Amino acid sequence: MPCPKPPYAVCVLLLALDTATPAVTVALHDGHDVIASSSQVDARRHGELLLPAVDRVLAESGLTLDAVTGVVVGIGPGPYTGLRVGLMTADTFGLVLGVPVHGVCTLDGLAFAADIDEGPFVVATDARRKEVYWARYADSRTRLTDPAVDRPADIADQVAGLPAVGAGALLYPDTFPVAHEPEHVSAAALARLAAEKLAAGEELPAPRPLYLRRPDAQVPKNYKVVTPK
Amino acid sequence: MADEPLVLGIETSCDETGVGIVRGTTLLADAVASSVDEHARFGGVVPEVASRAHLEAMVPTIERALKEAGVSARDLDGVAVTAGPGLAGALLVGVTAAKAYAYALGKPLYGVNHLASHICVDQLEHGALPEPTMALLVSGGHSSLLLSTDITSDVRPLGATIDDAAGEAFDKIARVLNLGFPGGPVIDRYAREGDPQAIAFPRGLTGPRDPAYDFSFSGLKTAVARWIEAKRAAGEEVPVRDVSASFQEAVVDVLTRKAVRACKDEGVDHLMIGGGVAANSRLRALAQERCEAAGIRLRVPRPKLCTDNGAMVAALGAEMVARGRAASSWDLSADSSLPVTETHVPGHDHVHEVGKENLYS
Ligand SMILES: [Zn+2]
Numbered sequence: 048m049p050c051p052k053p054p055y056a057v058c059v060l061l062l063a064l065d066t067a068t069p070a071v072t073v074a075l076h077d078g079h080d081v082i083a084s085s086s087q088v089d090a091r092r093h094g095e096l097l098l099p100a101v102d103r104v105l106a107e108s109g110l111t112l113d114a115v116t117g118v119v120v121g122i123g124p125g126p127y128t129g130l131r132v133g134l135m136t137a138d139t140f141g142l143v144l145g146v147p148v149h150g151v152c153t154l155d156g157l158a159f160a161a162d163i164d165e166g167p168f169v170v171a172t173d174a175r176r177k178e179v180y181w182a183r184y185a186d187s188r189t190r191l192t193d194p195a196v197d198r199p200a201d202i203a204d205q206v207a208g209l210p211a212v213g214a215g216a217l218l219y220p221d222t223f224p225v226a227h228e229p230e231h232v233s234a235a236a237l238a239r240l241a242a243e244k245l246a247a248g249e250e251l252p253a254p255r256p257l258y259l260r261r262p263d264a265q266v267p268k269n270y271k272v273v274t275p276k
Numbered sequence: 277m278a279d280e281p282l283v284l285g286i287e288t289s290c291d292e293t294g295v296g297i298v299r300g301t302t303l304l305a306d307a308v309a310s311s312v313d314e315h316a317r318f319g320g321v322v323p324e325v326a327s328r329a330h331l332e333a334m335v336p337t338i339e340r341a342l343k344e345a346g347v348s349a350r351d352l353d354g355v356a357v358t359a360g361p362g363l364a365g366a367l368l369v370g371v372t373a374a375k376a377y378a379y380a381l382g383k384p385l386y387g388v389n390h391l392a393s394h395i396c397v398d399q400l401e402h403g404a405l406p407e408p409t410m411a412l413l414v415s416g417g418h419s420s421l422l423l424s425t426d427i428t429s430d431v432r433p434l435g436a437t438i439d440d441a442a443g444e445a446f447d448k449i450a451r452v453l454n455l456g457f458p459g460g461p462v463i464d465r466y467a468r469e470g471d472p473q474a475i476a477f478p479r480g481l482t483g484p485r486d487p488a489y490d491f492s493f494s495g496l497k498t499a500v501a502r503w504i505e506a507k508r509a510a511g512e513e514v515p516v517r518d519v520s521a522s523f524q525e526a527v528v529d530v531l532t533r534k535a536v537r538a539c540k541d542e543g544v545d546h547l548m549i550g551g552g553v554a555a556n557s558r559l560r561a562l563a564q565e566r567c568e569a570a571g572i573r574l575r576v577p578r579p580k581l582c583t584d585n586g587a588m589v590a591a592l593g594a595e596m597v598a599r600g601r602a603a604s605s606w607d608l609s610a611d612s613s614l615p616v617t618e619t620h621v622p623g624h625d626h627v628h629e630v631g632k633e634n635l636y637s
Contacts, residue, residue, distance in 0.1 A: 094368050095607040098375045102606060112380055127324065128365045131331050132372050138335050139376035143349065256331065262324035 061245075062115045062140070063238035064097065066133035067125025067153040068172050068214065070231035071096040073104050076119075076238035078246075083108045084235040093129040097136055117146050119241040121153040121232060123257040124180040124194050125172065130256055137254055149251035151241050153232050154194050154213075158184045160229045160236035161212040167191065169206045171199075171215030171223060172232075179215035180259065181206070188240075196259045199223070281353040281597035284341065284377075285590030286334075288370030289362025289390045290417060291315055291326045293333040296587025297345040298594050301399040304345035306580065306587040309333035316457045320447065321416075323363045330369040338377070341586065352383050354603070356593025359387030359621045360614030362417070367610035375606060384603035386593045387621035389431070389614055390584075391418065394550040396427045396595060397588035401577040406546040409575075412535040414559070415551030415583070416443030416458065419531075421489045421538050422616060427592065428599045433616050434538055435489025438481070442527055443553050445493040449523050452501050453516055463520045464556050470521030472558075475503060477526040482533070489538050496526050528559040536566045548575040555579035596620055 059078030066072075069090035075083045085100040105112060120137035123130045141148035154170045161168065164186055171181040174196050181202065183191040195202075199215075199222035206222060216226035229236075244251060280300025287294035291312055297305040311329035315321045342349060357374030360367055371387065378385035395411040411422045419437035424430065440448070443460055450459025455466070478499050480492035500523050507514045539547050547567055553559060554576055567574040581587060605623030614621070 092609075094372055095609045097372075098379055098606040102379070127327065128368060131327065131365075131369055135331055135334065135369055135372040136376040138331075139338075139373050140380050142335050142338065143377060143380035256328075258328070262322060262328060264318050264322040264325060 059116055059242070060110070060114050061117050061119050061238050061242055062101070063119040063234040063241065064101070064133045064137055065121030065153055065156060065232050065234050065237055066093040066097060067121045067123040067130045068231045070233070071100060072232065072234040073097070073100045074234035074238045075104055075108055075110070076242050078242060081235045081238055084233065086231070086233055088231060090129065093132040097132055101136075112140070113144065115140070115144055115146060117245070118148045119151055119238055119251075120148060120254050121156060121237055122150040122252060122254060123153050124174070124196060124259045125153055126175055127256070127258055134254055134256055148254045149241055149245070150254040151237050151251060152190070152194060152257065154180065154182045155190060156232040156237040156240060157213050157229060158190065159187050159240040160233055161187055163187050163210070167209055169209050169211040169216065169223065171211055171213045173214045173218055179219065181215060183209070194257055194259065281594045282347060282351055283354045283356055283590045283593040283597060284338075284349070284352050285356040285586045285588070285593050286370045286374045287358045287390070287393070287584055287586045287589045288330045288366050289358045289360070290366060290584055291321045291329070292584040293330050293337050294584060294586030294589070295337045295341040296585055296590040297341050297347060298400060298587060298590040300594055300598065301403060301591070303400040303587055304347065305341040306585055307337045307341040307344060308585050309337050312458065319451055319457050321363070323365055326363060327365040327369055330366055334369065334373045338373075349381055352381060354378070354384045354386055354593055354597050355381070356386040356388050356589045356596065358390045358393065358589050359604070359608060360390065360611035362390055362612060364610060364612040367612060371608060371610045375608060379606060384597075385606070385608065386596045386601070387604040387608045388589060388592045388596065389616060389619050391420065391422065391616045392424070392427055392431050392619045393588040393592045395422065395424055395431070395548060396592040397550065397581045397585070398548045398575050398577045399595070400587060400591050401581060402575045405548075408542070408544050408546075410535065410539045410542065410544045410547045412531060412547065412549045413551040414442040414531060414549070414553035416447060417441055418551060419491045419493070420616070421535060423538070423542055423544065428595050428601050428619055431616050431619055435487065435491065435534065437491040437493060439492050439494035440497060442491070442493055442531065443551070445497045445527060446553065448497050449500050452504055453514070453519065455516075460553055460556060463524055464558065466517050466520035467524045467558060470515070470517030470519070472521040472525035474515070474518035475522040477503075477522055479526055479530050482530060488541070489534055491530060491534070493527065496523070524556070524558050528556065528562050531559060532563045532566050535563070536570050536572065539572050540570060545571065546573050546575060550577065550582050552583045554582040592620075
């Protein structure tokens with residue numbers, strides 16, 4: 048165990064997960080820093096990769112899941128199917144372990160990882176369908192706008208001249224000419240951000256998904272007429 | 277019996293979030309949260325709406341099932357989940373939850389087949405499944421004739437629909453008649469007051485050269501729609517009760533005729549009927565009549581166990597544990613087109629070895 052048993056100190060072990068981008072990323076944070084992490088980029092296999100990654104990160108640290116005192120999960124925005132893998136896993140761990148589950152906006156995790164003291168700058172991830180999920184930041188800890196989903200061309204005015212990070216920025220150089228790494232969010236950054244906020248007594252959002260789009264639903268037209276009129 | 281396996285099952289292949297708990301063949305809890313109302317205005321299940329609802333409903337439904345069963349999650353012998361077939365995104369939510377749940381509890385995980393679960397659920401109603409058993413599964417998603425000699429390892433497909441599922445036909449005809457969604461229960465209700473012989477609708481794939489065990493409901497659906505439109509075009513009132521009864525009769529006549537024939541051909545003396553359409557009162561009555569005449573014992577679970585639910589998954593999971601079948605591995609994936617012959621998804625070698633030291637003792 049990384050810390051002594053109470054009452055000598057309050058033991059913290061945060062398990063952070065994010066599946067809102069093509070990265071399947073897991074990290075453990077002991078209240079001081081990240082002690083183990085794993086990131087794999089594979090947009091189609093979130094469901095298969097996440098749990099083995101959790102298992103690996105715990106094994107590397109010589110810890111068991113029951114040592115976890117809190118779960119941190121990226122709430123997106125992100126393509127829905129993958130996004131739900133992280134959230135469902137976090138919810139279920141929270142249920143079994145009886146520990147709090149904290150949400151963190153995935154774009155905030157990316158902004159934190161970008162480590163920019165003086166902005167403004169933009170974080171943009173790939174929303175597919177030729178759109179990006181994005182928000183503007185004053186610095187790595189301060190978001191200025193609500194996360195949104197838009198076509199890059201439609202937000203060109205709002206992001207003009209600003210540096211940008213994230214796969215969404217790297218994908219659309221016309222809109223984001225000054226784009227750079229990090230490309231994907233890391234659970235390590237998510238964990239550090241959450242640990243900092245929790246230590247400062249800040250409340251983190253509930254672990255509810257930021258879909259930002261309504262579900263595609265084809266409303267069937269009145270039944271197909273099969274006889275000629 | 278206390279030494280029978282205690283298993284929790286999770287089902288999310290379509291629009292029901294189901295969590296069931298069984299001990300061997302005894303049902304302890306069957307908690308279901310349905311998003312059917314959210315789909316009603318679309319006239320069918322919208323996959324993304326279903327997936328979103330599963331995520332919201334999962335944890336509360338697990339908690340409800342545990343409370344209902346009066347057991348502690350720590351006492352479970354395994355966690356089972358529908359690995360497929362079904363809607364990919366919807367399945368993934370359940371598989372993800374089951375994996376995290378099993379892992380956090382340090383219990384083995386069993387990814388099982390949805391269709392085999394529909395058959396196995398009858399153990400909760402009528403005790404151990406006879407081997408072999410013929411199964412007719414009919415719902416909005418499936419219409420299959422299956423022969424099972426061992427529900428954990430050997431389920432053979434004899435026939436299936438070549439176009440629409442039987443339940444789909446009920447939904448479509450209900451829509452044509454402006455009766456709403458889902459169509460099954462409402463057509464059943466109107467049909468009770470109608471004449472099943474009033475209109476002679478076609479029986480699909482019943483000719484001498486047609487495949488003996490396959491079904492087709494597309495032609496029937498078109499014929500019924502045409503008939504209704506002709507009435508409307510002529511300015512006449514559509515006799516909803518007679519249309520419902522005659523349409524329903526055409527469906528259940530073919531289903532039961534083929535199921536009984538399959539039993540005779542294969543020398544099987546037990547027929548089970550499952551899936552949502554098994555709740556249909558006329559299907560139950562006609563199957564009973566024809567099975568009695570043919571010396572076949574009919575087993576139909578109560579309607580709540582026929583529709584998609586977690587108890588059926590738990591029932592098959594418990595059977596997997598009882599028969600010592602291999603557990604699934606932590607990288608189990610949802611397979612939207614899992615063949616019925618794959619009754620479960622066993623893990624690779626040394627399934628849980630990797631993480632064993634991380635789990636609770
Ligand atoms: Zn089903």
